[in-house]
Amino acid sequence: MLELKKGDDILAVVGDIKSLATAKALIEKRLDATNRGKLAQIKNEDALIKIANAISICNPEGIFINTGSSEDVQWIRDYSLEKGEERKLAKAGHTIHYDLPEDQARLVNQTYYIINEGEKMSSLAKSILRSEALDYVKKFMSGIMVDKIMMIGFYSRGPVGAEAAQPAIEISSSAYVLHSAELLYRNCFAKFDDEATRTGLFYTNLHAEGLNRPEDVPNARIFMDRSWMTTFSTFCTYAGNTLLLKKGNHRFTVDYVTYYKVEEQLSEHMFITGLTGPGGRKTFFAGAAPSGCGKTTTAMVGTDFIGDDLAQMWIAKDGTLRAINPEKGIFGIVEDVNLEGDPFLMDCLRGEGTEVIWSNVLVDDDDVPHWVGHGEVAPERGSNFLGEWYEGKVDHQGNVVPMSHKNSRCTLLASAIANHATQVSEDPQGAPVKIITYSGRDANTMPPVWVARTPDEGVVIGASIVSKATATEVGATGVSRQPWANAPFIPGALADYMAAQFKFFNSSKFSEAGRPVMAGLNYFLTHENRNSTGKGLLGEKKDVKAWLSWLELFAHGDVGGIHTPIGILPKYGDLQPLFQAIKKEYPQSLYDMQFALYVDKIIDRIDMQRAAYSKEADIPQQLFEIYSRQKTELTILREKFGPVVAIDSLS
Numbered sequence: 001m002l003e004l005k006k007g008d009d010i011l012a013v014v015g016d017i018k019s020l021a022t023a024k025a026l027i028e029k030r031l032d033a034t035n036r037g038k039l040a041q042i043k044n045e046d047a048l049i050k051i052a053n054a055i056s057i058c059n060p061e062g063i064f065i066n067t068g069s070s071e072d073v074q075w076i077r078d079y080s081l082e083k084g085e086e087r088k089l090a091k092a093g094h095t096i097h098y099d100l101p102e103d104q105a106r107l108v109n110q111t112y113y114i115i116n117e118g119e120k121m122s123s124l125a126k127s128i129l130r131s132e133a134l135d136y137v138k139k140f141m142s143g144i145m146v147d148k149i150m151m152i153g154f155y156s157r158g159p160v161g162a163e164a165a166q167p168a169i170e171i172s173s174s175a176y177v178l179h180s181a182e183l184l185y186r187n188c189f190a191k192f193d194d195e196a197t198r199t200g201l202f203y204t205n206l207h208a209e210g211l212n213r214p215e216d217v218p219n220a221r222i223f224m225d226r227s228w229m230t231t232f233s234t235f236c237t238y239a240g241n242t243l244l245l246k247k248g249n250h251r252f253t254v255d256y257v258t259y260y261k262v263e264e265q266l267s268e269h270m271f272i273t274g275l276t277g278p279g280g281r282k283t284f285f286a287g288a289a290p291s292g293c294g295k296t297t298t299a300m301v302g303t304d305f306i307g308d309d310l311a312q313m314w315i316a317k318d319g320t321l322r323a324i325n326p327e328k329g330i331f332g333i334v335e336d337v338n339l340e341g342d343p344f345l346m347d348c349l350r351g352e353g354t355e356v357i358w359s360n361v362l363v364d365d366d367d368v369p370h371w372v373g374h375g376e377v378a379p380e381r382g383s384n385f386l387g388e389w390y391e392g393k394v395d396h397q398g399n400v401v402p403m404s405h406k407n408s409r410c411t412l413l414a415s416a417i418a419n420h421a422t423q424v425s426e427d428p429q430g431a432p433v434k435i436i437t438y439s440g441r442d443a444n445t446m447p448p449v450w451v452a453r454t455p456d457e458g459v460v461i462g463a464s465i466v467s468k469a470t471a472t473e474v475g476a477t478g479v480s481r482q483p484w485a486n487a488p489f490i491p492g493a494l495a496d497y498m499a500a501q502f503k504f505f506n507s508s509k510f511s512e513a514g515r516p517v518m519a520g521l522n523y524f525l526t527h528e529n530r531n532s533t534g535k536g537l538l539g540e541k542k543d544v545k546a547w548l549s550w551l552e553l554f555a556h557g558d559v560g561g562i563h564t565p566i567g568i569l570p571k572y573g574d575l576q577p578l579f580q581a582i583k584k585e586y587p588q589s590l591y592d593m594q595f596a597l598y599v600d601k602i603i604d605r606i607d608m609q610r611a612a613y614s615k616e617a618d619i620p621q622q623l624f625e626i627y628s629r630q631k632t633e634l635t636i637l638r639e640k641f642g643p644v645v646a647i648d649s650l651s
Contacts, residue, residue, distance in 0.1 A: 001120075009225075110239075143210055153178055155167070174207060197548075207233040247312075266314075309330075322433065324431070345410075384404060438484065448595075523544065602634055
């Protein structure tokens with residue numbers, strides 16, 4: 001169980017500001033008249049005390065309050081250029097930011113939840129006792145901003161007033177972090193007090209990059225105090241480690257809704273997108289996928305794109321599932337983004353009029369950014385995350401250096417993208433989600449798409465995601481289980497999170513039409529694992545549109561499917577016209593390879609998941625019951641048809 005405000009508030013202990021009067025006295029002393037006037041508009045006492053403590057700990061040279069006005073945002077842009085955190089590129093509104101070579105992704109082995117003695121945590125989470133985290137903050141954060149400007153912004157994670165939105169404070173000495181926050185989140189300075197009162201909470205995020213030297217990165221820490229909803233981040237600049245409104249506050253929200261909003265809300269690592277179906281109807285999807293598994297590509301395929309990373313969901317009074325994107329922008333991986341697969345995004349990246357912060361890509365002599373997989377003529381030299389670059393350059397270990405890091409990013413407003421559903425995205429009522437998808441990186445087991453027969457089976461699809469580690473995580477390797485693609489962001493016990501999932505999707509609060517279809521997706525089947533003489537993937541990016549289109553038809557009852565032990569599979573005759581719509585041939589032979597059931601591989605996957613979950617305490621029995629039922633049904637199929645069950649045997 002998560003117990004809020006338990007244990008010492010590290011921010012208050014180290015800052016030693018306990019009362020509003022003391023906080024106001026410090027603010028009066030340390031802020032100039034202009035910034036005092038801005039902060040005077042914030043009346044929330046807890047917020048003022050937390051800000052005062054951050055000032056007391058970090059001892060900055062100056063303090064800048066960002067109200068979100070055009071003047072304030074421009075000041076942040078200019079200051080980032082002045083500090084050298086960003087540099088202008090050839091295209092107006094485009095800048096480049098480079099992280100240290102050692103700080104190019106989430107520092108998973110240096111990221112910890114701050115916990116109290118005896119608290120149950122996810123077995124996949126790293127934790128540190130409160131006393132040890134307190135010692136770190138005292139040692140490394142005291143005076144860390146002595147020669148820097150502290151910037152403070154007030155944001156909403158979601159449209160202001162939405163049921164599942166939360167307010168947050170971002171405090172940083174990095175102008176790049178605040179610049180990114182302005183693109184990614186809704187500045188709610190004018191509404192902060194109202195939102196903090198409405199929700200009964202707000203998140204506090206304190207980041208200091210220090211001297212930004214390679215030798216400091218081993219001391220970098222990302223701490224998340226789940227009891228006090230406060231994050232601390234030091235000695236790093238990569239946005240996934242520093243802009244803690246994103247994954248840091250996502251973790252807090254996962255924690256909060258798991259324990260305090262059971263059967264009311266979920267907080268997921270999911271895209272949100274809409275697809276236009278027959279007659280112009282709009283059908284909205286939310287889908288989970290670990291990084292590098294097609295989440296952004298899937299989101300962008302939609303005709304009504306809302307978000308590519310996070311979703312906050314709730315059951316509305318009308319019995320429908322509603323979702324908001326806590327972000328208003330995109331912090332997207334650019335590797336393999338190209339005109340063929342991502343035309344809308346490429347229009348923003350190569351066209352005029354879009355503000356973009358690039359990170360860790362190659363910049364040529366004409367100040368034009370380039371990245372691996374962009375489908376364009378690449379320069380032979382330039383500068384990238386390791387400094388000067390030329391084709392064939394190797395690092396100190398003899399490895400060829402690509403022109404851009406695998407985790408290179410672009411940060412921009414989502415509303416700049418032509419297929420963005422801005423009106424729905426900014427609506428506090430949320431998007432009405434009818435389909436939930438879960439996908440991983442699976443070369444040899446599951447078909448491209450399948451639908452759960454029951455809500456319990458849908459939860460189990462999410463619990464059973466597997467993937468390869470990607471460049472978004474420093475220090476992670478190999479194939480791993482990725483429950484709900486959210487496991488790195490689940491602070492509490494997995495059993496508690498799973499129980500909340502079962503209760504939510506089985507809730508009687510859903511209307512008959514409002515209960516979502518739950519499905520699995522897999523874009524990574526290979527010829528080599530399907531007894532084929534071909535090589536590589538059995539599909540390509542454009543196929544995503546066909547799979548989503550079939551799910552859209554299925555959710556509205558326009559098509560049926562083939563019932564199997566793992567779920568409902570599409571019929572060839574229903575898929576063929578959908579591939580014709582994307583101007584692609586779809587032979588029966590390809591369908592047969594993609595949807596044959598390789599029974600032994602599926603059973604091995606079930607056994608692997610069962611063994612892993614058996615090590616977790618208090619896992620809901622529904623999970624094991626579903627695994628047992630599927631294994632029994634698959635065994636019967638194998639006895640009847642052999643280890644490879646052709647799809648026409650089931651239709």
